[in-house]
Amino acid sequence: MSTASLYVLILYYSRHGATAEMARHIAQGVEQSGMEARLRTVPPVSAETASTLPAVPAEGAVYCSEEDLKHCAALILGSPTRFGNMAAPMKYFIDGTSNLWLAGSLCNKPGAVFTSTASLHGGQEATLLSMQLPLMHHGMLLVGLPYTETALTETQGGGTPYGASHHAGSQGNRKLDRHETDLCLALGKRVGSITRQLDAGAARV
Numbered sequence: 001m002s003t004a005s006l007y008v009l010i011l012y013y014s015r016h017g018a019t020a021e022m023a024r025h026i027a028q029g030v031e032q033s034g035m036e037a038r039l040r041t042v043p044p045v046s047a048e049t050a051s052t053l054p055a056v057p058a059e060g061a062v063y064c065s066e067e068d069l070k071h072c073a074a075l076i077l078g079s080p081t082r083f084g085n086m087a088a089p090m091k092y093f094i095d096g097t098s099n100l101w102l103a104g105s106l107c108n109k110p111g112a113v114f115t116s117t118a119s120l121h122g123g124q125e126a127t128l129l130s131m132q133l134p135l136m137h138h139g140m141l142l143v144g145l146p147y148t149e150t151a152l153t154e155t156q157g158g159g160t161p162y163g164a165s166h167h168a169g170s171q172g173n174r175k176l177d178r179h180e181t182d183l184c185l186a187l188g189k190r191v192g193s194i195t196r197q198l199d200a201g202a203a204r205v
């Protein structure tokens with residue numbers, strides 16, 4: 001596959017915009033690695049009796065299709081923390097990926113995760129680890145953040161070796177600080193450059 005047709009899928013759910021903001025910084029990092037970043041989101045979920053939304057969101061990234069997911073060269077998954085876990089819309093979307101799991105479509109591709117929380121110790125790491133589980137079931141190669149990123153030791157907000165994170169505050173109005181932003185960029189760049197290296201290695205075999 002040529003690098004031109006390779007893209008890193010940044011797939012996120014965001015209700016109030018914090019996770020979406022992280023996704024944009026991660027996309028910048030991916031682009032800095034020379035790879036294309038494709039931003040996609042997932043719709044909210046509701047009970048059968050509730051009204052449904054239009055097929056295309058009014059603003060922001062478009063909803064992810066099965067084709068978007070199937071053909072990505074790498075996946076970076078983002079969700080707000082909800083009770084120490086990913087939000088239901090993301091879990092619902094992932095639960096619909098059995099066909100890709102059966103076909104091994106994501107197997108041996110790099111995968112990474114990111115999250116945003118209201119409180120600093122409100123479950124960022126638990127959420128990130130739980131988001132890695134379905135990626136492992138899909139056979140993905142997990143990519144985290146190394147401590148060679150100095151922001152990881154200096155941060156007063158989010159940032160973990162398991163993936164990027166952001167402390168948005170109880171009102172959701174705490175902006176990403178410099179360290180959190182740096183770590184979003186670093187995660188995108190790292191996934192992008194690992195993906196390129198894997199592709200180059202595969203082309204040589």
Ligand SMILES: Cc1cc2nc3c(=O)[nH]c(=O)nc-3n(C[C@H](O)[C@H](O)[C@H](O)COP(=O)(O)O)c2cc1C
Binds near residue numbers: 020079085121172
């Ligand atoms: C149902 C629900 C559960 C939540 N659970 C947690 C939690 O366990 N820990 C936490 O710090 N924040 C929790 N939050 C807050 C969100 O994680 C936080 O506001 C996040 O930044 C929202 O991201 P968004 O702006 O992308 O929607 C919860 C929010 C909701 C609505």
